[in-house]
Amino acid sequence: xxxxxxxxxxxxxxxxxxxxxxxxxxxxxxxxxxxxxxxxxxxxxxxxxxxxxxxxxxxxxxxxxxxxxxxxxxxxxxxxxxxxxxxxxxxxxxxxxxxxxxxxxxxxxxxxxxxxxxxxxxxxxxxxxxxxxxxxxxxxxxxxxxxxxxxxxxxxxxxxxxxxxxxxxxxxxxxxxxxxxxxxxxxxxxxxxxxxxxxxxxxxxxxxxxxxxxxxxxxxxxxxxxxxxxxxxxxxxxxxxxxxxxxxxxxxxxxxxxxxxxxxxxx
Numbered sequence: 051x052x053x054x055x056x057x058x059x060x061x062x063x064x065x066x067x068x069x070x071x072x073x074x075x076x077x078x079x080x081x082x083x084x085x086x087x088x089x090x091x092x093x094x095x096x097x098x099x100x101x102x103x104x105x106x107x108x109x110x111x112x113x114x115x116x117x118x119x120x121x122x123x124x125x126x127x128x129x130x131x132x133x134x135x136x137x138x139x140x141x142x143x144x145x146x147x148x149x150x151x152x153x154x155x156x157x158x159x160x161x162x163x164x165x166x167x168x169x170x171x172x173x174x175x176x177x178x179x180x181x182x183x184x185x186x187x188x189x190x191x192x193x194x195x196x197x198x199x200x201x202x203x204x205x206x207x208x209x210x211x212x213x214x215x216x217x218x219x220x221x222x223x224x225x226x227x228x229x230x231x232x233x234x235x236x237x238x239x240x241x242x243x244x245x246x247x248x249x250x251x252x253x254x255x256x257x258x259x260x261x262x263x264x265x266x267x268x269x270x271x272x273x274x275x276x277x278x279x280x281x282x283x284x285x286x287x288x289x290x291x292x293x294x295x296x297x298x299x300x301x302x303x304x305x306x307x308x309x310x311x312x313x314x315x316x317x
Contacts, residue, residue: 070097070132070133071095071096071097071130072095072096072097072098072099072131072132072223072255072257073095073118073130073131073132073224073226073257074095074129074130074133075091075092075093075094075114075117075118075127075128075130076092076127076128076129076130077091077092077126077127078090078091078092078117078124078126078128078129079091079124079125079126080110080117080122080124080279081125087110087279088113088114088117088124088279089110089280090127090280091127091276091279091281092127092281093281093284095255095272097132097223097253097255098250099250099255099256099257099272100246100250100255100256100269100270100272101256101257101270101271101273102257102259102260102265102266102273102274102287103115103259103273103274104260104261104274104296104300105259105275105277105304106277109276109277109278109304110276110278110279111228111276112152112259114276115151115152115226115228115259116152117129118226119131119136119149120136120137120140120143121149121151123137130143131144131146131147131224132223132224134146145173145220145222146222146223146224147222147224147226148216148218148222148224148226149225149226149227150213150214150225150226150227150230151228152229156209156212156213156216157201158200158201158204158209159200159201160200160201161196161198161200162196162199162204162212162215163184163185165201165216166180166183166184166187166188166212166219167180167181167184169219169220170219170220173219175220180219183221184215184219187215187218187219190241190245191211191212191238191241191242192211192238192241193208193211193212193215196208205233207233207234207235210230210232210233210234211238214227214230214242214245218245218249222254223255224255224256224257225246225254225255225256225257225258226257226258227256227257227258228259229259229260229261230242230246230258230260231265239265243265243268246269247269263295263296263297263300266287266296267287267291267295270287271286272284272285272286272287273285273287273291273296275290275303275304277303277304277305282304283303
């Protein structure tokens, strides 16, 4: 059955005075051995948007975001951050970016304050600014009580929060977050939502991947759906969702529900 969603998006008309998109992806392709993980993904993320990237497990979300921010070299295609080519001008592109990658791989033999100081000084920030911002971030994210605990001994949720603090420390105008709410308790998730909403209200742009439809519907102005490495549908939340729930649209786009038949009759 042919899915009509592939042709729904109407390219936005560009004007000479229009600022560059916060992120522009052009024909990104990635293979892992014989597997095609991402197949020609092209996407514009408008500046000031809260953009949700959805897809089932193995859809290519993490691979796409990793190529977009310079963590994984694409086999083909280009990625631009605020107009700067990620691979041709990586220093300029990454200076404008904060990233929370999948798995939150950190220098975890440091304490939270030490890790933030390390990140800040690597980015050329002065020590006084790093110290002030680190204290504020640790307080807001409720990590101050960790004291001299090394990050390796943090819980999964605490590691997610310190990773977010590292991404925010240099006040970038674009945040790319891979599953920022995974393994985070409801109170901390609410705090992170507040921080990100305030960040976007102040002119920042957020793009994040998630499996939680309710979070995406609550936060996002725009949505993209990936499946089997192909960008199936993207646009404003209202245009994508129409008069249905986002979950209904998502299930239809990625292939629909599969009935269990009589296989689990013993339940």
